[in-house]
Amino acid sequence: MQLLASNKVFGGLHQRYSHQAESTQCEMTFAVYLPPQATAEQPVPLLYWLSGLTCSDENFMQKAGAFKVAAELGMAIVAPDTSPRGEGVADDPEGAYDLGLGAGFYINATQLPWAKHYQMYRYISEELPALLEQHFPVTQQRAIAGHSMGGHGALSIAFKNPERFSSVSAFSPICQPTTCPWGQKAFTAYLGSVQQAWQEHDSSLLIKRLTPEQHLPLLIDQGSDDSFLAEQLKSETLVDAAKQLNYAINFRMQQGYDHSYFFIASFIEDHLRFHYKYF
Numbered sequence: 001m002q003l004l005a006s007n008k009v010f011g012g013l014h015q016r017y018s019h020q021a022e023s024t025q026c027e028m029t030f031a032v033y034l035p036p037q038a039t040a041e042q043p044v045p046l047l048y049w050l051s052g053l054t055c056s057d058e059n060f061m062q063k064a065g066a067f068k069v070a071a072e073l074g075m076a077i078v079a080p081d082t083s084p085r086g087e088g089v090a091d092d093p094e095g096a097y098d099l100g101l102g103a104g105f106y107i108n109a110t111q112l113p114w115a116k117h118y119q120m121y122r123y124i125s126e127e128l129p130a131l132l133e134q135h136f137p138v139t140q141q142r143a144i145a146g147h148s149m150g151g152h153g154a155l156s157i158a159f160k161n162p163e164r165f166s167s168v169s170a171f172s173p174i175c176q177p178t179t180c181p182w183g184q185k186a187f188t189a190y191l192g193s194v195q196q197a198w199q200e201h202d203s204s205l206l207i208k209r210l211t212p213e214q215h216l217p218l219l220i221d222q223g224s225d226d227s228f229l230a231e232q233l234k235s236e237t238l239v240d241a242a243k244q245l246n247y248a249i250n251f252r253m254q255q256g257y258d259h260s261y262f263f264i265a266s267f268i269e270d271h272l273r274f275h276y277k278y279f
């Protein structure tokens with residue numbers, strides 16, 4: 001693991017690392033915030049933050065304004081990259097923002113040319129936690145959150161692995177990727193046309209497989225003025241599914257907010273305090 005940068009912030013440390021990942025067969029970069037309380041003797045719980053399309057490890061750390069409350073609570077945060085990168089990693093031939101680099105969708109690709117490196121589900125759900133829990137002062141208390149494509153990542157990974165997390169939250173998540181243009185484009189490329197493979201990564205469907213004991217505390221914030229809401233995010237699909245299951249999720253339609261990090265910065269404190277309650 002190579003330390004790329006280290007900055008003191010609110011008494012803790014923001015650090016960027018790169019490492020050779022086995023799952024994605026390339027060098028991966030992630031950023032971690034270690035609050036002042038974190039020591040080898042007193043490790044702290046860890047929130048996974050999954051970002052959206054076009055993002056790297058940097059967007060959340062620079063724009064969300066999460067450090068002050070994370071430092072107060074004593075909570076570490078990791079922000080991984082959103083796709084494999086580097087020489088030899090496939091990208092959309094036209095450089096589209098919603099496929100290839102910056103658009104890994106947190107799934108394991110089975111189709112060429114993507115399959116070799118686009119193994120983001122395995123990276124996020126297995127390889128990165130093992131690495132962090134071995135090398136950083138963090139406990140095995142995990143929460144997961146994300147934005148947009150990363151909201152889809154957080155929800156689908158939590159629904160597939162409810163025993164690994166104590167809570168899950170999302171901002172403006174893609175709730176039904178099997179029926180929206182972003183999801184259909186990515187799933188067709190990465191998974192081919194087999195619907196069964198698609199359904200393995202659709203939160204509005206995965207939620208129906210959970211037993212009541214597996215209903216993690218779940219908070220979702222969605223901006224009412226988000227230009228992607230109707231066509232891409234479809235939050236009503238998840239809200240309706242939860243209602244049918246008597247899964248008491250906390251869904252908040254926030255009036256006048258858009259899809260940006262201005263929205264995330266406005267409510268990130270609520271999400272951090274929400275997750276902290278359940279560690």
Ligand SMILES: N[C@@H](CCC(=O)N[C@@H](CS)C(=O)NCC(=O)O)C(=O)O
Nearest residue numbers: 052053054055059097148149260261
């Ligand atoms: N570039 C795309 C939208 C991409 C976008 O909104 N990305 C969101 C996540 S889905 C984001 O967080 N962008 C980076 C940022 O705001 O820092 C477009 O113009 O339609």
